[in-house]
Amino acid sequence: MKVLLVGVAIIMISLMSITFHADYSRYELTEQALKNEADKCASAAVLYFDEEAYGDGEILLKDDDAVKAVQGMLDEKCAWQLHLFDDSGRHRRYENGRVTAETDFSYPYSFEDETGYETVINQPAVIVTVSHESDFYRLDGVEEKTIKRSSMYTVNSR
Amino acid sequence: MKQFIVLVAILPLLLIFIAQFTLQEKNAQIKMGIASDVYAAAEQARQDGCFTAGNVNRLKQQLASRSRTEESEILITADEVPKYRVNSYNENERIHYKVEVPIKRAMAGNRFFGIQDEENRGVFVIENNIASERLRP
Numbered sequence: 001m002k003v004l005l006v007g008v009a010i011i012m013i014s015l016m017s018i019t020f021h022a023d024y025s026r027y028e029l030t031e032q033a034l035k036n037e038a039d040k041c042a043s044a045a046v047l048y049f050d051e052e053a054y055g056d057g058e059i060l061l062k063d064d065d066a067v068k069a070v071q072g073m074l075d076e077k078c079a080w081q082l083h084l085f086d087d088s089g090r091h092r093r094y095e096n097g098r099v100t101a102e103t104d105f106s107y108p109y110s111f112e113d114e115t116g117y118e119t120v121i122n123q124p125a126v127i128v129t130v131s132h133e134s135d136f137y138r139l140d141g142v143e144e145k146t147i148k149r150s151s152m153y154t155v156n157s158r
Numbered sequence: 159m160k161q162f163i164v165l166v167a168i169l170p171l172l173l174i175f176i177a178q179f180t181l182q183e184k185n186a187q188i189k190m191g192i193a194s195d196v197y198a199a200a201e202q203a204r205q206d207g208c209f210t211a212g213n214v215n216r217l218k219q220q221l222a223s224r225s226r227t228e229e230s231e232i233l234i235t236a237d238e239v240p241k242y243r244v245n246s247y248n249e250n251e252r253i254h255y256k257v258e259v260p261i262k263r264a265m266a267g268n269r270f271f272g273i274q275d276e277e278n279r280g281v282f283v284i285e286n287n288i289a290s291e292r293l294r295p
Contacts, residue, residue, distance in 0.1 A: 003161070003164075007168065010172065011171075011172075011175075014172070014175035015175075017175075017179070018175060018178055018179055018182065021179060021182055021183070022182055025182060025183075025185075025186035025189075028186070028190065029186070029189055029190060029193065032190060032193055032194075033193065036193070036197050036286075040200075040286070040288050040289070043204070043289065043291075044288070044289035047243055047245075047289060047291070048245060048246060048247065049245070051245060062245075062246070064247075065245075065246050065247040066247075068247040069247045069289065072247065072249055072252070072287075073252075073287060073288075073289070
């Protein structure tokens, strides 16, 4: 009986470790995919700026186009936040397409994004945070249900 | 003697767990590598405005060597006509790509469970859009 119990325990532990390992691999892959999504959204959103203002030496990002770009790229696959910083001195925060905050700022500006990463804004910048919620782990007791990754693109030359 | 016979019967089953763990790790590393190669190729495509033949061929070679498959088994469908960066968002100026790479073994000891090699495989698919950075001439 003792041998049977030990045998069943070994098989159960093996099954649990394989299940956890498979889930963790999927989690890791999703993390990387989300980072890539954040990268491509931020790099797309920073492309659109006001050409007239640029002629006057200012970089003013075009909110509508930036929002449309992120929306179009993500296609409602995950939740997102977009932060726009430019020479207007206004920090705009969009969440899933809607403005949720607008505040004044000036360079250099210390900013902490939704993932907790703190950065100093010294030039016009776009920060995109994407998050995805799912039951990544099949085993009880692993509470990790949300992956959140962010990416920042800055305009370095004028 | 009885315990030895039980051990002989149970040992293959326990060895499968170890083999499966190793195979899963190998497949996970292959998938991470594929995702990273595709991302690098997509970044190149952003600069070029499309997936050039050279970029596609290089990606195919990288993926084939990473996943240990033939290049002919890897399917890459990507925009090869240049898209341009315009100063307002235009859906048509995005570069679309889809990469399919076969993963040859999903389960270790498949024959032990009566699963044929042909059924014991999958396809890792990455499909996405990116914005072009190529300026209109």
